[in-house]
Amino acid sequence: SQELEQSPQSLIVQEGKNLTINCTSSKTLYGLYWYKQKYGEGLIFLMMLQKGGEEKSHEKITAKLDEKKQQSSLHITASQPSHAGIYLCGAMGKGGYQKVTFGTGTKLQVIP
Amino acid sequence: DSGVTQTPKHLITATGQRVTLRCSPRSGDLSVYWYQQSLDQGLQFLIQYYNGEERAKGNILERFSAQQFPDLHSELNLSSLELGDSALYFCASSVEHSTDTQYFGPGTRLTVL
Numbered sequence: 001s002q003e004l005e006q007s008p009q010s011l012i013v014q015e016g017k018n019l020t021i022n023c024t025s026s027k028t029l030y031g032l033y034w035y036k037q038k039y040g041e042g043l044i045f046l047m048m049l050q051k052g053g054e055e056k057s058h059e060k061i062t063a064k065l066d067e068k069k070q071q072s073s074l075h076i077t078a079s080q081p082s083h084a085g086i087y088l089c090g091a092m093g094k095g096g097y098q099k100v101t102f103g104t105g106t107k108l109q110v111i112p
Numbered sequence: 113d114s115g116v117t118q119t120p121k122h123l124i125t126a127t128g129q130r131v132t133l134r135c136s137p138r139s140g141d142l143s144v145y146w147y148q149q150s151l152d153q154g155l156q157f158l159i160q161y162y163n164g165e166e167r168a169k170g171n172i173l174e175r176f177s178a179q180q181f182p183d184l185h186s187e188l189n190l191s192s193l194e195l196g197d198s199a200l201y202f203c204a205s206s207v208e209h210s211t212d213t214q215y216f217g218p219g220t221r222l223t224v225l
Contacts (some may be wrong), residue, residue, distance in 0.1 A: 031211065040203060042114065042216040043155075050211065088155060097210035098168040102155040 004103035023089030031092035130191040137205030159187035206215035
């Protein structure tokens with residue numbers, strides 16, 4: 001089965017700083033999802049990347065897919081307390097959405 | 113507010129019992145997805161329905177079943193419950209495809225005692 005590793009597992013940054021979260025797959029990526037979850041709440045779909053080299057932005061959050069490295073990175077520019085939460089990546093496998101797997105999450109704290 | 117509603121918010125039951133979780137998708141969305149999130153196994157995709165038909169089947173146990181009704185609401189039935197079934201169950205909806213933006217409900221927290 002496809003395994004996803006997220007790094008770092010947790011991150012504490014000062015408000016205004018930039019940060020990057022990585023999601024690395026053990027197998028070929030056929031689609032990569034990014035989500036945000038506030039503690040104990042539902043998930044928020046951020047974006048989905050399908051093609052190698054594809055880059056998408058959602059407000060101050062940018063994600064890029066590196067097909068060759070089987071990796072996606074999520075970059076937050078000028079972090080704000082509202083960015084705090086858990087960021088999860090999900091990867092679609094060769095068999096389609098029924099094979100989707102999720103990372104264990106990166107916990108982000110932003111200190112004002 | 114995502115527009116996706118789930119009931120109940122909390123459910124406490126005993127091992128061996130059966131429960132039904134309900135989800136109403138956003139207006140206009142034809143696809144409904146069910147997920148399980150637990151401390152042990154993280155987030156797992158269970159099943160997707162599109163316009164009443166099963167479209168994708170993930171890690172759903174045989175003790176679990178789901179359906180989507182003509183009004184597009186969906187129900188997830190969990191039977192012969194075990195302690196390990198305790199988790200947060202999320203429903204999400206999208207217009208059609210799994211590549212479309214998915215909108216998640218607030219979840220149902222199931223505790224099996």
